[in-house]
Structures are given as C-alpha cells and as structure tokens.
Amino acid sequence: MTVSSVKTLLAGDVSPGAEVEVRGWLRSRRDSKGGFSFLAIHDGSCHPAIQAVVPGEIDNYQSEVLHLTAGCSVIVRGELVASQGKGQSVEIQAREVEVIGWVDDPESYPVAKKRHTFEYLRSVAHLRPRTNTFGAITRVRTVLANAVHRYFFERGFQWINTPLITASDCEGAGELFRVSTLDMVNPPRQDDGRIDFNEDFFGREAFLTVSGQLNAEAYCLAMSKVYTFGPTFRAENSNTSRHLAEFWMVEPEIAFANLDDDAALAEDFLRYLLNAVLEQCQEDLGFFNQFIDKTVLERLEKVAGSDFARLDYSDAVRVLEKSGKSFEYPVQWGADLQSEHERYLCEEYVGGPVIVTHYPKEIKAFYMRLNDDDRTVAAMDVLAPGIGEIIGGSQREERLDVLDRRMAEQGVHGLDWYRDLRRYGTVPHAGFGLGFERLLNYITGMENIRDAIPFPRVPRHAEF
Amino acid sequence: MTVSSVKTLLAGDVSPGAEVEVRGWLRSRRDSKGGFSFLAIHDGSCHPAIQAVVPGEIDNYQSEVLHLTAGCSVIVRGELVASQGKGQSVEIQAREVEVIGWVDDPESYPVAKKRHTFEYLRSVAHLRPRTNTFGAITRVRTVLANAVHRYFFERGFQWINTPLITASDCEGAGELFRVSTLDMVNPPRQDDGRIDFNEDFFGREAFLTVSGQLNAEAYCLAMSKVYTFGPTFRAENSNTSRHLAEFWMVEPEIAFANLDDDAALAEDFLRYLLNAVLEQCQEDLGFFNQFIDKTVLERLEKVAGSDFARLDYSDAVRVLEKSGKSFEYPVQWGADLQSEHERYLCEEYVGGPVIVTHYPKEIKAFYMRLNDDDRTVAAMDVLAPGIGEIIGGSQREERLDVLDRRMAEQGVHGLDWYRDLRRYGTVPHAGFGLGFERLLNYITGMENIRDAIPFPRVPRHAEF
Numbered sequence: 001m002t003v004s005s006v007k008t009l010l011a012g013d014v015s016p017g018a019e020v021e022v023r024g025w026l027r028s029r030r031d032s033k034g035g036f037s038f039l040a041i042h043d044g045s046c047h048p049a050i051q052a053v054v055p056g057e058i059d060n061y062q063s064e065v066l067h068l069t070a071g072c073s074v075i076v077r078g079e080l081v082a083s084q085g086k087g088q089s090v091e092i093q094a095r096e097v098e099v100i101g102w103v104d105d106p107e108s109y110p111v112a113k114k115r116h117t118f119e120y121l122r123s124v125a126h127l128r129p130r131t132n133t134f135g136a137i138t139r140v141r142t143v144l145a146n147a148v149h150r151y152f153f154e155r156g157f158q159w160i161n162t163p164l165i166t167a168s169d170c171e172g173a174g175e176l177f178r179v180s181t182l183d184m185v186n187p188p189r190q191d192d193g194r195i196d197f198n199e200d201f202f203g204r205e206a207f208l209t210v211s212g213q214l215n216a217e218a219y220c221l222a223m224s225k226v227y228t229f230g231p232t233f234r235a236e237n238s239n240t241s242r243h244l245a246e247f248w249m250v251e252p253e254i255a256f257a258n259l260d261d262d263a264a265l266a267e268d269f270l271r272y273l274l275n276a277v278l279e280q281c282q283e284d285l286g287f288f289n290q291f292i293d294k295t296v297l298e299r300l301e302k303v304a305g306s307d308f309a310r311l312d313y314s315d316a317v318r319v320l321e322k323s324g325k326s327f328e329y330p331v332q333w334g335a336d337l338q339s340e341h342e343r344y345l346c347e348e349y350v351g352g353p354v355i356v357t358h359y360p361k362e363i364k365a366f367y368m369r370l371n372d373d374d375r376t377v378a379a380m381d382v383l384a385p386g387i388g389e390i391i392g393g394s395q396r397e398e399r400l401d402v403l404d405r406r407m408a409e410q411g412v413h414g415l416d417w418y419r420d421l422r423r424y425g426t427v428p429h430a431g432f433g434l435g436f437e438r439l440l441n442y443i444t445g446m447e448n449i450r451d452a453i454p455f456p457r458v459p460r461h462a463e464f
Numbered sequence: 465m466t467v468s469s470v471k472t473l474l475a476g477d478v479s480p481g482a483e484v485e486v487r488g489w490l491r492s493r494r495d496s497k498g499g500f501s502f503l504a505i506h507d508g509s510c511h512p513a514i515q516a517v518v519p520g521e522i523d524n525y526q527s528e529v530l531h532l533t534a535g536c537s538v539i540v541r542g543e544l545v546a547s548q549g550k551g552q553s554v555e556i557q558a559r560e561v562e563v564i565g566w567v568d569d570p571e572s573y574p575v576a577k578k579r580h581t582f583e584y585l586r587s588v589a590h591l592r593p594r595t596n597t598f599g600a601i602t603r604v605r606t607v608l609a610n611a612v613h614r615y616f617f618e619r620g621f622q623w624i625n626t627p628l629i630t631a632s633d634c635e636g637a638g639e640l641f642r643v644s645t646l647d648m649v650n651p652p653r654q655d656d657g658r659i660d661f662n663e664d665f666f667g668r669e670a671f672l673t674v675s676g677q678l679n680a681e682a683y684c685l686a687m688s689k690v691y692t693f694g695p696t697f698r699a700e701n702s703n704t705s706r707h708l709a710e711f712w713m714v715e716p717e718i719a720f721a722n723l724d725d726d727a728a729l730a731e732d733f734l735r736y737l738l739n740a741v742l743e744q745c746q747e748d749l750g751f752f753n754q755f756i757d758k759t760v761l762e763r764l765e766k767v768a769g770s771d772f773a774r775l776d777y778s779d780a781v782r783v784l785e786k787s788g789k790s791f792e793y794p795v796q797w798g799a800d801l802q803s804e805h806e807r808y809l810c811e812e813y814v815g816g817p818v819i820v821t822h823y824p825k826e827i828k829a830f831y832m833r834l835n836d837d838d839r840t841v842a843a844m845d846v847l848a849p850g851i852g853e854i855i856g857g858s859q860r861e862e863r864l865d866v867l868d869r870r871m872a873e874q875g876v877h878g879l880d881w882y883r884d885l886r887r888y889g890t891v892p893h894a895g896f897g898l899g900f901e902r903l904l905n906y907i908t909g910m911e912n913i914r915d916a917i918p919f920p921r922v923p924r925h926a927e928f
Contacts, residue, residue: 003720005620005688023720024688025889043719044687045620073889075720100720101862101890109888126679126881127888129686138687142622149613156469156509158606163919164628164695165641165710167926177629177643177665179672181699184659187648195648201641201699201709203924208643215590215919215928222593223508223602224469224488231628231694235645235665245665246629255507256467256487256539256564398565417590417928424573424591425489425537426565455627455679460667462631464679464881 001077007045009080009090016090020080022050023100025130026072028113029065037065039097041076044135047283051083051091052076064099069106070113071130074099118451125455125464133292136284137452140277141440147276148229148250148436151269157225157252162212164231167204168415175235176207177245208233213251213431214367214418217396220253220429221421227252229436237459241448244437246457253431259369259378259395262430263355266382266391267308270353270434274304277443285443293445299386300443302352309354311345313337313376316356319349336363342381342388353384366406368394369428380432387442393432398422465541471509473544473554480554484544486514487564489594490536492577493529501529503561505540508599511747515547515555516540528563533570534577535594538563582915589919589928597756600748601915604741605904611740612693612714612900615733621689621716626676628695631668632879639699640671641709672697677715677895678831678882681860684717684893685885691716693900701923705912708901710921717895723833723842723859726894727819730846730855731772734817734898738768741907749907757909763850764907766816773818775809777801777840780820783813800827806845806852817848830870832858833892844896851906857896862886 001019014020024043031037035056040049054065054076068074078094085091103109110124111131121128128134152159165179181201182188188199197205212228219226228251236243252269254261277285278300289297311319320331320341329338337345337356346354358376361368368377382391397403400422407415437452450456455464465483478484488507495501499520504513518529518540532538542558549555567573574588575595585592592598616623629643645665646652652663661669676692683690692715700707716733718725741749742764753761775783784795784805793802801809801820810818822840825832832841846855861867864886871879901916914920919928 007620023891025686044622044689071889073891100892101886101888103889104887110884126682126884127686129683135686138622138624138683141625142617145623146613146617149610153606153610156471158508158602159609160602160918161605161695161712163710163921163926163928165697165921165926168928175645177645178648179641179643180648181639181641182648184642184644184646184648184651185657193649201701201923202921202926204926206926218590218928219593219602219918222489222591222599225508231625233629237665246627248625420574420590422565423568424565425535425567427487427537428564454624454683457627457629457666459665462627462629462666462668462670464627464632464682 005045006041006043006048006050009050010046010048010088012089014080016080016082018080019077020092021075021077022052022092023075024073026068026070026074028070029068031066037061039068039074039076039094041074042135044129044138046139047132047136047287048088051085051088052078052094052097053091054094054097058095058097060097060099065097068099069103069109071103071106071109071111072099073101118448122450122456129454132287134451136287137440137444137446138454140281140284140444141452143277143280144273144440144443145229145436147273151272152227152252155225157227158219158223160212160216160219160226160228161230162209162215162228164209164233165202165206166209167202167206168214175237176210177233177235179206179208210234211249211251211433213253213433214415216251216253216431217418217429218421220255220431221425221427224255225252239459241450242438244449244453244456244458247449247453248436250434250436251431253429255427255429257395257430258428259357259380259430262393262395262432263308263310263357263380266355266380266393266432267353270382270391271304273439274300274443278304288444295386296443296445303384306352308382309350309352311350311354311356313356313359316345320344323349334360334362337381339388342383343385346383346388347385353382356381356383364394366410366412367396367403369397370402370406378430382432384442387438390439390442391432391434393430395428395430398426398428400426469509470505470507470512470514473514474510474512474552476553478544480544480546482544483541484556485539485541486516486556487539488537490532490534490538492534493532495530501525503532503538503540503558505538506599508593508602510603511596511600511751512552515549515552516542516558516561517555518558518561522559522561524561524563529561532563533567533573535567535570535573535575536563537565582912586914586920593918596751598915600751601904601908601910602918604745604748604908605916607741607744608737608904608907609693609900611737615736616691616716619689621691622683622687624676624680624683624690624692625694626673626679626692628673628697629666629670630673631666631670632678639701640674641697641699643670643672674698675713675715675897677717677897678879680715680717680895681882681893682885684719684895685889685891688719689716703923705914706902708913708917708920708922711913711917712900714898714900715895717893719891719893721859721894722892723821723844723894726857726859726896727772727774727821727844730819730844730857730896731817734846734855735768737903738764738907742768752908759850760907760909767848770816772846773814773816775814775818775820777820777823780809784808787813798824798826801845803852806847807849810847810852811849817846820845820847828858830874830876831860831867833861834866834870842894848906851902854903854906855896855898857894859892859894862890862892864890
C-alpha cells in the first residue's frame with residue numbers, strides 16, 4: 001500500500017478498489033445516525049478534502065474517532081471506492097484511522113472551521129495556511145513562481161541573485177533599512193559625533209536593497225538576457241493594503257533592446273503567467289471566483305487573450321483631459337498618473353490592458369533613457385483593468401555623457417562601477433520590474449497585499 | 465533575417481547558407497595578412513565565441529573594424545557558412561559589422577583578454593561575468609537553480625517565501641545583522657539608557673534571518689511538502705574562502721516523515737541536481753574540468769551514480785578512532801566532526817557519499833528530535849568526497865513536552881507560535897538545508913565561495 005496525496009486520489013490517478021493510505025489534517029467530522037462517521041481530510045495538495053467513511057466497528061471508533069476535531073492529524077487506510085455522495089467521484093472506505101496529533105483544547109483552536117476575517121487570520125499567520133483560502137493562495141503562488149522561472153529559463157535568460165545588502169541606493173531616493181552589527185547603545189563615533197561606519201561589518205554604511213536592477217544590468221551586459229527574482233525592501237511607513245516592507249520582485253533585463261522590445265517582453269511575459277495559472281490552477285481559481293471576487297476568471301481570461309494597447313503618456317494626458325471625468329487628482333502634463341487615471345485609461349478608454357510610454361523625465365529615475373525631445377524618457381507602465389499599474393520599466397540610458405548629466409541633475413553619486421558599463425562596450429538595453437505579490441493579488445482577487453505573502457512585514461509587525 | 469544567439473548557431477539549429485545576425489561582445493580580433501580579420505563574438509548564451517570572418521572590403525573595415533578591441537559591442541550580419549578552421553562547425557562570413565559600443569581606453573580595460581587572478585576579478589565583479597570562467601559559473605548556477613525548482617515542483621512541493629526580516633533567532637545563537645530605521649546618532653532610549661526599539665520600524669528589535677526553517681515548518685504542517693529557496697545571512701566576522709555574509713539556501717520540509725525519509729530525500733535530490741548539470745552543462749563543466757579542477761567530472765559522475773551509505777555518528781567515531789590517522793582535531797564522542805574527519809569518512813572509509821546520523825544532542829539545535837537514548841538527536845549530515853558536509857538536516861521534535869524541555873535547556877524563548885504547531889495536529893516531520901553556493905563550488909571546482917555568487921558580501925566588502 002503506497003501513500004497517496006489527496007490530489008492524486010481525487011484526480012482519478014488511482015483506480016477504485018485499490019488499498020490506499022492518506023495522511024493529513026481533519027477539516028471536519030460528521031457522524032451519521034447509522035453509527036459511522038465521515039471525515040474530511042486535507043493535505044494541502046489540492047483544494048478539496050477527501051472524504052473517508054469510518055465504520056463504527058473499527059477498534060478506536062468510540063475511544064478516538066468520535067473525539068476528532070478540525071485540525072487533528074490522521075493517517076487513514078482503506079479501500080478507495082466510488083463516492084455515493086455528490087461533489088466527489090471517490091472516497092475512502094476506512095479500515096483504520098490512526099490519530100497522529102490531537103488538537104489541544106478544540107474550543108480555542110485558532111482556525112476552527114467557522115469563517116474568520118482576513119485581518120484576524122493575519123494574527124495567526126502560522127496557522128492560516130490550513131484554511132481553504134490560504135491553502136489556495138499558497139498553491140497559486142507556487143504555480144505562478146514556477147511559471148516565472150520556466151518562462152525565462154526556456155528563453156535562455158540567466159537567473160541572477162543580486163545582493164540584498166547594498167551600500168548604494170538604486171533609486172537615488174526612498175527610505176531604507178540600515179543593516180548593521182554596531183552596538184547601538186554605544187556606537188563608535190567620529191570626532192564630530194557622527195557614527196564611524198568604518199567600524200561596522202562592511203566597513204561602511206549598508207542598507208537593504210530596493211531593487212536588483214543596477215546589479216542585473218552588469219550581468220545583462222555580459223549574458224545578454226538575465227532576470228532577478230528575489231526579495232526587495234521598502235522602509236516607508238505606509239500602513240496601507242498595497243505596501244509591504246519586504247516583498248518579492250521579478251526584474252528581467254535584456255541587451256540590444258529598446259523600449260518596444262521591453263514592452264513586447266512585458267506583454268508576452270504577463271500573458272504567459274496568466275495562462276499558466278488559468279491552466280494549472282483551475283480548482284483554486286474557481287474557489288477565488290466563487291468566494292473572493294466573482295470577476296477573477298473573466299478578468300484573467302480577458303487580459304491573457306488581449307493584445308496590449310500602446311499609448312504615449314502625452315496622448316494619455318490629452319485623453320484624460322478630454323474625458324469629462326472629475327478626478328480627485330488633477331491631470332496635468334508633467335505629473336505622474338494616479339491610480340484613478342490609470343484605471344480610466346485601461347478600463348474605460350482602452351477597455352483592456354495598455355502600455356503607457358514616454359513619461360516626463362522629471363518624475364522618473366536617472367537611469368531611464370532620455371528621449372530626443374529632452375523632456376521625456378523611454379519609460380513604460382503596463383496598466384491592467386482592475387488594478388492599474390502592474391509593471392514598470394524602461395530602456396536604460398546607455399550613453400555615458402547623458403547618464404552623467406542625469407545623475408548630476410538628480411544628485412546621484414558614487415556609482416562608478418555602473419558608469420563603467422557605459423564605458424566598456426555599452427549597448428542599448430531595457431528591463432522592467434513586476435511586484436510578485438501585487439500580481440498574485442490581481443490573480444486571486446485578494447484585496448490586501450499582506451495576504452499574498454506567507455509572513456508579511458509591515459510597520460510594527462514582524463511576528464513569526 | 466532574425467537575430468540568433470551564439471548558442472543557437474553553434475548548436476546547428478540554423479543551416480549554413482542562411483543570412484544571420486548576432487549581437488554580442490568581442491572576445492578577440494585577429495587580422496590576417498590577406499587583408500581580412502577574424503572576430504570572436506560572445507553573447508553569454510554559451511561558452512564558445514562564434515567566429516566572424518570580416519572581409520577588408522566592407523565600408524568601415526579600415527575606419528572601425530581594425531580598431532576593435534576586446535569588450536567592444538558589435539552587431540554582425542552575414543552568411544552562416546561551414547567553418548574551415550578546427551574547433552567550430554560554423555562561422556559567419558560577415559557582410560556588415562556595426563559597432564555599438566567602444567571600449568574606453570582599451571589598454572586599461574579591466575577584463576582584457578589576458579589571464580587574471582580570481583582575487584583581482586572580485587574587485588571588478590561588475591565586469592567579471594564577461595570572462596570565460598564567470599560566464600560559465602553564471603550558466604551553471606542558472607541550470608542548477610532551475611533544477612532545484614523543477615525537482616520540487618514536479619513532486620508537489622510548495623515554494624514558501626519565508627521572511628528575511630525576523631524578530632526571532634532560529635538557531636538560538638549566532639551573530640545577526642540588525643535591521644533598523646532608527647537614527648543611530650541619537651536613537652530613542654528607555655530610562656535605563658537601553659535603545660527603545662518600540663520606536664523602531666517594526667516596534668521591536670529586528671534582524672536578518674539565518675534560516676527559513678521554522679517558518680517553513682508552519683507551512684509544512686498545512687501543505688505537507690514545502691521548500692524554501694532564498695537568501696540567508698550570517699554576521700560572523702569570518703574572512704575565509706567558505707563563508708559569505710549573504711548566501712542562498714535550499715530548505716525542504718516534509719510532513720509525516722522521519723529521519724530515514726529525510727535522508728532518502730536528500731540523496732535523491734542531490735543526485736537529481738548533479739545529473740541535471742551533467743546533462744545540461746556539458747560544455748561548461750568541460751571547461752571547469754580542463755582549467756579549474758581536473759577531477760570535477762569524475763567526482764560528479766561518481767556521486768550522481770552512487771548509493772549513499774548510512775553511518776551512525778557513534779559508529780563513525782569508532783571508525784575514526786580506529787583509523788590510525790593522526791587528525792589535527794581530536795576524535796571524541798560528543799564533539800562535532802571536523803572537516804578532516806568528514807573527508808576521511810567519505811573519501812577513505814566509505815569511498816563515496818555517506819549520510820552520518822544521530823549526533824549528540826549537546827552539539828545540535830533545540831528543534832532536532834530527541835532519540836530514545838536521551839543522548840542523541842535524529843540529525844543527519846550528508847558528506848561528499850572532496851568537500852565534506854554538503855547537507856545538514858534532522859527530524860524535528862514534534863512532541864510539545866520534549867520540545868519545551870529542549871528549549872529550556874538551550875535557553876530559547878518566545879516561540880509560542882512555533883510551539884502551537886505541536887499543540888494543533890502535530891505530526892512527525894523532517895527537513896534539511898543545502899547551501900547553494902557551496903554546492904555550486906563543489907560542482908564547478910571553484911575554491912572560493914566568493915566566486916559562486918554574483919556580488920559577494922563578506923566582512924568589509926559590500927561594493928557594487
């Protein structure tokens with residue numbers, strides 16, 4: 001008798017009549033007046049639990065089975081049989097129920113069957129993967145992450161593990177976490193009272209990175225096609241449903257490429273990811289569509305099957321000005337698009353995903369390539385219905401003289417190694433960043449980004 | 465005319481006679497007395513460069529081609545033809561050479577063709593991927609990382625992105641990096657002068673994690689099979705060839721599993737990874753075998769084809785005592801095995817990989833399962849010839865009362881959420897950790913772990 005996952009059994013991979021063993025946790029127990037019980041057992045491998053029918057005749061029926069509660073761990077052995085009930089094709093006619101772990105004080109079990117708010121479940125993040133919703137999020141997250149790697153691997157990209165600890169600040173701005181081993185009570189000081197970071201672990205002040213892009217560029221200009229997929233950090237004190245202090249980002253970078261190539265890659269990549277989850281996560285997406293957001297499936301199918309429109313930023317501003325809409329934030333050439341503007345553009349004006357290009361240089365980072373108009377840069381944002389910006393990217397400034405001017409304008413210093421990439425065999429290149437949890441929320445319909453990562457880090461919260 | 469990677473052309477995927485375009489960087493230029501030149505062009509897609517034969521008749525031959533140096537970026541268009549020379553099957557008969565980026569002051573180009581020491585190349589880590597060795601390391605690293613994900617994905621494991629920032633210290637010991645946004649010059653203090661971490665970003669003192677294991681256990685006890693693959697940190701001031709302050713670790717965790725299951729998983733996983741690189745990185749491994757370590761291929765093939773022996777720690781100590789070897793460190797029951805002991809066991813005693821099990825409880829972490837002898841725990845180390853320990857793991861203590869006792873003995877506090885996992889449906893479970901860069905060094909024969917990660921972080925070094 002081999003051990004089977006619940007998924008294997010429900011998928012029909014084992015024929016009825018076989019002796020099977022499943023190992024998992026109890027979702028529920030229901031006792032029949034006929035003197036037998038139904039156990040619903042889940043093991044995380046798929047959304048549904050499998051039903052085991054436990055006859056009253058087994059040895060530990062009175063002493064143990066009738067005391068089982070949600071969350072208990074069990075091993076069930078018996079015969080796989082065609083199910084009499086609706087909903088499932090097979091169930092287990094149990095011959096043996098081995099109780100592995102009880103639930104201490106079932107009345108207070110933090111994730112007992114009744115419905116909980118997502119806010120409450122964040123306070124028991126170590127147990128929430130046992131719930132239907134977070135089990136489903138976990139599976140979709142894994143499928144999505146594997147689709148990311150597969151997409152790039154099959155296309156000859158190298159995965160570059162760029163450093164998390166950095167002494168430079170990519171964006172030239174933004175709030176950072178300091179990484180230090182200095183004694184904070186009595187730190188070493190210079191004569192003027194400032195901290196002597198020469199005494200610190202790295203011999204200088206160090207931070208957690210906000211992006212792997214600059215480092216990825218160095219590898220792009222040797223390997224041609226690279227990507228990063230790793231954690232990044234923001235120390236902004238933003239207590240919103242859209243911000244995490246620690247989140248995962250995907251950042252491809254391609255050489256001999258301009259903004260059009262970048263936009264084409266972003267469109268192809270995003271459609272690939274959505275098709276991957278639509279194909280591989282039907283059951284879990286069906287759950288989200290039924291219980292979390294009834295537009296999920298329709299939305300994903302539409303974007304996965306759409307050509308993405310292209311729209312110049314300056315045209316987008318004109319469209320917004322002529323829209324007749326009263327926006328909360330004013331529309332004005334030179335200002336960044338707000339979420340309400342982005343959603344109008346894709347949801348109402350285009351009626352589908354749209355890539356907005358060529359933003360004013362003043363609102364974009366120093367490394368984005370300056371256009372010939374000297375007013376805009378070769379930046380792009382990919383906007384999707386229902387969420388707005390989902391990807392941001394740009395062609396990079398490959399001309400050393402222009403880069404130097406832009407760095408000076410924005411007060412960025414000390415990136416000699418990054419400048420070297422323009423001194424030695426520079427090539428046009430481009431890339432983008434995709435926030436992984438943001439995409440996962442978009443796919444699942446979950447509203448709070450704290451529910452898209454196992455153990456969220458936000459202001460005043462680093463439990464578990 | 466489509467753009468082809470060098471790999472595609474050399475693999476024979478395009479027939480001679482086709483018009484082709486390649487984009488890359490010059491490895492070298494050689495001028496013939498016949499009035500034409502040979503360019504060797506690489507694009508990172510594979511180890512060899514492709515040769516382009518440039519006739520003297522093209523427009524920019526005198527003005528540009530004859531001035532090209534190593535590192536210049538070019539686009540070459542022409543006809544793919546069968547190669548006359550040895551070593552390559554095809555080359556490009558160029559009709560056009562477009563120079564994209566020159567090398568500023570070729571005499572001082574930091575990675576010009578001549579041989580460099582690995583130590584020197586670390587000082588130009590942004591350019592070293594352009595060298596043969598680091599291009600090859602990058603490709604092997606990508607293949608290996610993808611093999612890690614594929615192995616687990618195909619077997620139903622969920623990839624869990626455990627948090628990097630943590631308020632708890634997994635091992636109950638070890639030196640940590642503090643993560644903080646407090647002003648170090650004038651930090652908020654309590655009345656007794658200690659730092660008031662309540663004012664810090666997370667409302668408490670926070671650190672960079674040394675392992676995702678405890679968090680992964682929470683997901684294991686819901687999803688049954690999980691793994692982490694992400695960065696971990698050590699603030700030890702160790703300036704050796706084996707330590708990084710930031711490195712990547714793979715940590716699977718399986719439920720309803722004991723130490724035997726764990727050892728079987730480790731053996732199967734390691735063999736899978738070695739077979740994956742042996743199959744997919746033949747050219748790059750051939751390079752390492754020729755230029756870095758002539759035993760690489762033989763060693764990998766042997767381990768990939770071996771059954772791993774099992775050896776109880778207490779037996780291992782007896783073997784070492786009877787070996788007649790004079791070790792630098794004494795052999796004694798109760799002491800940890802040193803590298804010299806580990807290598808004797810696998811290289812001389814077993815003559816192949818060996819998994820040593822059941823170590824004394826005093827030298828192992830609190831979460832490892834106590835054996836019935838009350839002296840040892842269900843821990844294991846996988847030892848491989850040529851390197852010693854490559855994987856360390858254990859069955860976890862699933863009994864709350866024993867766990868509590870072990871935590872008290874080792875002075876571990878404040879892990880109530882971790883204790884909850886034993887209060888609610890506990891099950892026997894097990895896992896292990898594999899240092900990714902250490903394995904990559906083993907595979908490539910590189911000696912210094914700083915060469916196995918793109919931008920190494922070690923004491924006093926966080927450049928780039």
